[in-house]
Amino acid sequence: MVKKILTLAIVLGFVIPIAAAAQKVGGGDIKFTPKNASPVTFSHELHVKGKGIKCTGCHYQIFQMAQGSYKMDMSKITKGDFCGKCHNGQKSFDVKGSENCAKCHK
Template sequence: MRKTIVWGSLVLFCLAMPLSAIAQKVGGGDMTFKPKGASDVTFSHEVHVKTKGLKCTGCHYQVFQMTQGSYKMDMSKLTKGDFCGKCHNGQKSFDVKDTKNCAKCHK
């Protein structure tokens, strides 16, 4: 009887492991970009997906591939409305061109 319970919980434990590992991270998790000449930019999947309710397909694959560093981003592309600038344009979200907003991304 006791033995069954012990094995039972062991099996449950093993089953729960991969599930909890997936639950911890939303999409690609937090990703840090390290541009030359500016401080680091951290992109949070959790903020964009969970808090702001954006769908994976809103960004993948129209704006971004699913691999960090799949595109070379820079500010001139962002201010023209590519990559982060597709939304961070003062309409869908805060504007990359406004100097008040630099520090929202560059920390």
């Protein structure tokens, strides 16, 4: 009996962390909290799984693999850096469109 419980505990101990790791795509959800705008959440799941963009589509040409490696701001993004490399009305919706602000700022 004790042995069974021990085995179960060991099995669960291995399975649960693997399951949790499998749920997180790439760097997971990354939250940016600019001072004078509502927060922006970047979802790896949406971009990687949902839109089929490879890791190398962003790393390391556009972003490092660490949150906060750059000081992003809206004027750089609007000029086509960072998120603006794709969110420019060509590869994806345009950051400059006022109807699109709330797609990122929530």
